[in-house]
Amino acid sequence: MMHITEFQALIHRTYHERDAKRGLETDMLWLMEEVGELAEAIRKRDRKGAEEEFADVLAWLVTAASISGIDIEKAALAKYGKGCPRCGSIPCSCPDHPAPKSWP
Amino acid sequence: MMHITEFQALIHRTYHERDAKRGLETDMLWLMEEVGELAEAIRKRDRKGAEEEFADVLAWLVTAASISGIDIEKAALAKYGKGCPRCGSIPCSCPDHPAPKSWP
Numbered sequence: 001m002m003h004i005t006e007f008q009a010l011i012h013r014t015y016h017e018r019d020a021k022r023g024l025e026t027d028m029l030w031l032m033e034e035v036g037e038l039a040e041a042i043r044k045r046d047r048k049g050a051e052e053e054f055a056d057v058l059a060w061l062v063t064a065a066s067i068s069g070i071d072i073e074k075a076a077l078a079k080y081g082k083g084c085p086r087c088g089s090i091p092c093s094c095p096d097h098p099a100p101k102s103w104p
Numbered sequence: 105m106m107h108i109t110e111f112q113a114l115i116h117r118t119y120h121e122r123d124a125k126r127g128l129e130t131d132m133l134w135l136m137e138e139v140g141e142l143a144e145a146i147r148k149r150d151r152k153g154a155e156e157e158f159a160d161v162l163a164w165l166v167t168a169a170s171i172s173g174i175d176i177e178k179a180a181l182a183k184y185g186k187g188c189p190r191c192g193s194i195p196c197s198c199p200d201h202p203a204p205k206s207w208p
Binding site for chain 2: 001002003004005007010011013014015016017018022024025026028031032035038039042047050051052054055056057058059061064065068069070072073075076077078079080081083084090091092096098099
């Protein structure tokens, strides 16, 4: 079991020197590349691949947070720790707005 | 402090019924929308906005994992728990491949 903060710290220890040198804009390209690979694994319903890509997206996400000087666990709990940030409840009781089936 | 698994469970409790009904493809659109908003906050060096968007991207990422039946903490630790999955060390000692400065 691992806290979100600990995973951010683990990735920081593993990669930070290189990541910081590369710069935040390039790190964001990596993040988007991994999101694309996750989309591919999901499209193909490739479970093993999806597990790897979820790990990669999370790793690049915490990397971008580290380079930005942001503790992602703190940010996530600040926004979602007490439930839905709009209605304040668990489960969310906001009105549903399903995606339209067709363009207007 | 919160384990990654606990955050995934919190978001599941808060939103799962609606997320599951919406379907994985539409959830992925939400994830990509949030990645775009994160990119905007980073481009503007908007710290408060970036904190919110890191939280949102993480929330949609764990949502997509839940809909896929994947424990993202388990997947992340399987891949990164012992350091860099390529060289196996912390810090990573893989050879550096910096981005080229220009197109060929």
